[in-house]
Amino acid sequence: MVVTEPIRDATASMLERLPVTIVRSSTQACKQVASEIAALVKRKQQDNETAVLGLATGDSPKEVYRELVRLHREEGLSFKNVVTFNLDEYYPMSKASKLSYHFFMHHHLFDHIDIPPENVNIPDGEMEEEKVSDFCSYYEQRIDAYGGLDVQLLGIGRTGHIGFNEPGSHEESLTRLVKLHPITIMDATREFLREELVPRRAITMGIKSIMKARQVYLLAWGEKKAPIIKESVEGPISEEIPATFLQHHPEIKVIIDDDASQDLTRIRWPWVVSVVKWEDQLAKSAVIWLSEHLSKPILKLTEKDYRKNGLGDLLAYAGDSQRLNVKVFNTIQHTITGWPGGKPNTDDSSRPERALPGKKRVILFSPHPDDDVISMGGTFLRLVEQGHDVHVAYQTSGNIAVYDDDARRFSQFANDLAVSLGDKSGLFTGAYDEVLKTISTKKEDVPDSDLVRLIKGLIRKGEAAAGARFVGLDEDHIHFLNLPFYETGLSQKKEVGDKDIHILKELLEEVKPHQVFAAGDLRDPHGTHKVCFDAIVEGLRQLKDEAWVKDCWLWMYRGAWHEWPLHEIEMAVPLSPEDLRKKRLAIFKHQSQKDTPVFPGDDSREFWQRSEDRNRATAKAYDKLGFTEYEAIEAFVRYEY
Numbered sequence: 001m002v003v004t005e006p007i008r009d010a011t012a013s014m015l016e017r018l019p020v021t022i023v024r025s026s027t028q029a030c031k032q033v034a035s036e037i038a039a040l041v042k043r044k045q046q047d048n049e050t051a052v053l054g055l056a057t058g059d060s061p062k063e064v065y066r067e068l069v070r071l072h073r074e075e076g077l078s079f080k081n082v083v084t085f086n087l088d089e090y091y092p093m094s095k096a097s098k099l100s101y102h103f104f105m106h107h108h109l110f111d112h113i114d115i116p117p118e119n120v121n122i123p124d125g126e127m128e129e130e131k132v133s134d135f136c137s138y139y140e141q142r143i144d145a146y147g148g149l150d151v152q153l154l155g156i157g158r159t160g161h162i163g164f165n166e167p168g169s170h171e172e173s174l175t176r177l178v179k180l181h182p183i184t185i186m187d188a189t190r191e192f193l194r195e196e197l198v199p200r201r202a203i204t205m206g207i208k209s210i211m212k213a214r215q216v217y218l219l220a221w222g223e224k225k226a227p228i229i230k231e232s233v234e235g236p237i238s239e240e241i242p243a244t245f246l247q248h249h250p251e252i253k254v255i256i257d258d259d260a261s262q263d264l265t266r267i268r269w270p271w272v273v274s275v276v277k278w279e280d281q282l283a284k285s286a287v288i289w290l291s292e293h294l295s296k297p298i299l300k301l302t303e304k305d306y307r308k309n310g311l312g313d314l315l316a317y318a319g320d321s322q323r324l325n326v327k328v329f330n331t332i333q334h335t336i337t338g339w340p341g342g343k344p345n346t347d348d349s350s351r352p353e354r355a356l357p358g359k360k361r362v363i364l365f366s367p368h369p370d371d372d373v374i375s376m377g378g379t380f381l382r383l384v385e386q387g388h389d390v391h392v393a394y395q396t397s398g399n400i401a402v403y404d405d406d407a408r409r410f411s412q413f414a415n416d417l418a419v420s421l422g423d424k425s426g427l428f429t430g431a432y433d434e435v436l437k438t439i440s441t442k443k444e445d446v447p448d449s450d451l452v453r454l455i456k457g458l459i460r461k462g463e464a465a466a467g468a469r470f471v472g473l474d475e476d477h478i479h480f481l482n483l484p485f486y487e488t489g490l491s492q493k494k495e496v497g498d499k500d501i502h503i504l505k506e507l508l509e510e511v512k513p514h515q516v517f518a519a520g521d522l523r524d525p526h527g528t529h530k531v532c533f534d535a536i537v538e539g540l541r542q543l544k545d546e547a548w549v550k551d552c553w554l555w556m557y558r559g560a561w562h563e564w565p566l567h568e569i570e571m572a573v574p575l576s577p578e579d580l581r582k583k584r585l586a587i588f589k590h591q592s593q594k595d596t597p598v599f600p601g602d603d604s605r606e607f608w609q610r611s612e613d614r615n616r617a618t619a620k621a622y623d624k625l626g627f628t629e630y631e632a633i634e635a636f637v638r639y640e641y
Contacts, residue, residue, distance in 0.1 A: 030063035054152035093125030173206030297626030447489025520556025
């Protein structure tokens with residue numbers, strides 16, 4: 001396992017109340033966990049005993065199951081002596097539904113190994129409600145009859161739930177029927193497509209049930225888990241964060257990736273808990289932290305400020321406070337530019353982009369059909385206005401993020417138009433009838449029909465084209481890639497394949513860009529943004545021997561919800577009130593995402609509001625550090641591939 005070693009000093013131990021291992025690769029970590037489970041199974045086999053496993057669902061343990069399947073197929077690991085108990089199941093929920101945990105476990109594990117079917121135990125989401133209480137008691141008795149769980153795998157929800165033990169769960173709780181927290185319901189919308197389709201209740205093993213396991217693994221991947229990991233690891237035990245009860249467990253292993261660790265004190269503010277080895281980037285981060293902590297501009301920070309806040313050794317590294325302040329101030333100042341494509345005929349030694357060539361070929365990759373204008377609409381406008389040869393490429397159709405009613409409305413429009421023009425073929429009438437039928441009979445875990453998906457994709461295509469035209473692009477500079485990995489009709493996508501990479505490479509080779517802008521949400525290991533970004537990087541790597549690739553810079557923007565941390569920003573593009581107004585109008589072209597989009601996330605604001613608030617907050621943060629007060633700022637980080 002490749003790990004970043006935890007700090008072992010007393011201060012760090014005091015802050016972290018759970019043992020945490022931070023890994024570079026979730027894949028390698030999952031292989032290690034699978035290896036330890038396999039070793040347990042083999043030991044039990046040698047002793048003619050049963051291995052009892054508590055299993056979880058969700059993205060976190062998927063790779064553990066994938067490795068266990070590989071060990072069975074390629075190395076002969078048998079599961080005939082294994083009994084499993086799953087943590088939870090939605091209620092009510094049909095076992096046949098692709099959204100059930102029953103389906104999940106069989107799809108990812110049980111259908112691929114030799115475990116006896118009678119040894120598989122999953123809470124039953126189909127039973128009548130009056131039978132649930134007796135079932136829960138039976139579930140506990142069955143676990144106890146096997147001598148308890150040898151291992152319990154856990155993920156963690158953003159509410160701090162383990163299993164479906166939501167805030168308010170007590171330490172003595174056992175298997176029971178529970179209500180789901182609104183945040184949990186919102187997060188589940190990703191799988192169920194619409195919030196109203198998410199079950200409001202679930203059957204879950206309790207905190208006490210979990211704590212009886214002899215070994216517990218808590219796995220967490222991605223930046224979204226960072227805040228709750230910090231609270232669970234560093235916070236006091238509380239019913240409001242059920243995962244904190246794990247602090248009482250004698251054999252708990254918390255394994256997280258770099259991104260899930262970002263809010264831990266030893267990662268975000270390492271100088272608070274330990275002596276650190278200073279280098280320029282860490283010094284920049286510490287100075288920004290001190291400026292924000294004291295609400296003082298960087299150039300007003302004094303030697304006393306540094307020493308009183310535990311940064312005396314930073315001054316030893318930097319020389320003195322004034323020299324350090326000026327150095328960091330200049331570094332940040334050099335990120336600010338109104339010329340995101342580079343300013344021609346100027347000294348570019350202290351600018352984020354090259355001056356030459358003065359007119360650059362640019363590809364702006366947009367994972368969904370609206371990410372371009374939501375995330376970097378102001379910069380998009382600026383690049384076009386400054387005469388660069390700008391192309392926009394929409395990587396996916398975005399067809400699952402359109403309401404059925406919009407598909408019906410547009411198909412009715414096509415039908416009415418055909419009738420008005422005297423088309424007697426019946427083609428559009430038949431299509432409209434099919435749309436009505438499929439929408440009215442559709443089940444929540446069944447993808448849209450091909451026709452409905454086509455219509456929804458065309459709706460988003462039209463909106464994206466309108467937005468790009470508003471920015472100033474011609475039709476031949478607007479590209480719809482419709483990458484195949486996305487086209488499942490469900491939130492669960494296929495793996496990126498050669499066809500996806502080939503499509504991206506074709507466009508890259510056609511344009512031969514000097515600049516590529518892409519959604520760099522690298523800290524969401526399962527999101528479309530991350531998948532699309534990885535595909536772009538792979539395409540560029542496969543083309544690395546082409547001369548133009550050596551002169552192609554890749555800039556990352558963030559999605560609608562988050563901004564880059566200040567110390568990571570390498571290019572900051574200021575926006576005027578007029579820039580912001582134009583950006584808003586470009587976002588408004590995406591009418592199917594207006595008001596309440598299909599996937600709103602945990603933020604009730606509209607996309608244009610989130611975007612403007614984020615851009616204004618970035619400008620305000622720069623202002624507080626002592627820089628010019630701008631209306632808004634869009635921020636970027638350069639990626640070295």
